[in-house]
Amino acid sequence: MSPFEDGVARWRRVADEIRSAIGEGAIVDVLPSEVDLAERYGVNRHTVRRAIASLAAEGLLRAERGRGTFVSAAPKRAVYPIGPRTRFSESMLKQSLEPSGRLIRSERVVADTVLAGLLELRPGAPLHRLDSLSVVSGMPMSRSVSHFSAERFPGIIDAYAETGSITAALAREGVTDYRRRETRLTAERVTTKDADLLSCAPDAIVLISTAVDVDLEDRPIQSIRTKFLADRMELVLGPPDQSASGL
Structure with a gap:
């Protein structure tokens, strides 16, 4: 059979x-x-x-x-509002959850045509690629791949490694506030590599958020692609003043 x-x-x-x-x-x-x-x-x-x-x-x-x-008792999903202003860490803390970020790997790359367009840079511009894992109260929730201009944010990798927070790392690099320009959502089955990182079933579903964050002058600062485990995280589309950005 x-x-x-x-x-x-x-x-x-x-x-x-x-x-x-x-x-x-x-x-x-x-x-x-x-x-x-x-x-x-x-x-x-x-x-x-x-x-x-x-x-x-x-x-x-x-x-x-x-x-x-x-x-087992079904675990309660963490709620993550999607939109321009609210931060991941703040959203988790409001739910009495403990967020943290872990650096998986980093490397210096060059912008291809897609990334150059998203970050409004020239093709071939140097970028920092940051692969990270978001953990909430000890449970892996999502993994992200972020790209930043290496010329504008030379110390972003070290800052993130020390703080575990994109918001805190950007603040060290001179960006004290930012917003999300856009977010696109899709879904797919988890890959074998991501299943290991997220400690989930090999057939789990991940919600994929592809987004661009900009500073208050509307200059792109980050392109980020995040995979959220659907059975651990609930994404909520809220009004403009109750939305979400990166960890």
């Missing part, structure tokens, strides 16, 4: 079925045995085991040695 149905792995279908059963209240507190689940969904125990591992990685299930597998 093929491990795929209509191009979708059987274990993923089983994971979706279990997730739905939990959401509908058909499975409460304790997960049925692997044998019972294999019979229910018409698959082997290996397939069930992989589906359970995926749901455990999401935080939906937890295994207790000698007792079985239990349904």
Whole structure:
């Protein structure tokens, strides 16, 4: 029997079925045995085991040695308002959550045609690329790739590494206030690399925000592409004075 149905792995279908059963209240507190689940969904125990591992990685299930597998309380999503002014860190703190940023890697690159257009620079202009991970109360929430003019912001990488905040790093570089010019949203399944960084299931959905931030003179300061885990972060489109920018 093929491990795929209509191009979708059987274990993923089983994971979706279990997730739905939990959401509908058909499975409460304790997960049925692997044998019972294999019979229910018409698959082997290996397939069930992989589906359970995926749901455990999401935080939906937890295994207790000698007792079985239990349904965890659904984690509350953090709320992130999208718009021109509000900052990520401020939004999290208002929810009594503890935000922090971690530098994954950085490098000096040159602007291609797309980045040059977004940042209003000449093609080939030197840029700082900053890859970062946003963590809230110990839980990875998103990963971002930001680009800054290396000529205008020569110390942005060191400033971010020390502060864990784009806002604080920009302040050190002379930009004390800024706003978001635009945000575009899409969604896709997480990549294997990002699943490792975000500590999530290999089939998790990420919401992708592509944006440009500008200073108060409307000069672009940052191009940023962020992948938010859909099951951990709720993006809210709010009125102009209640919106969001970078960490």
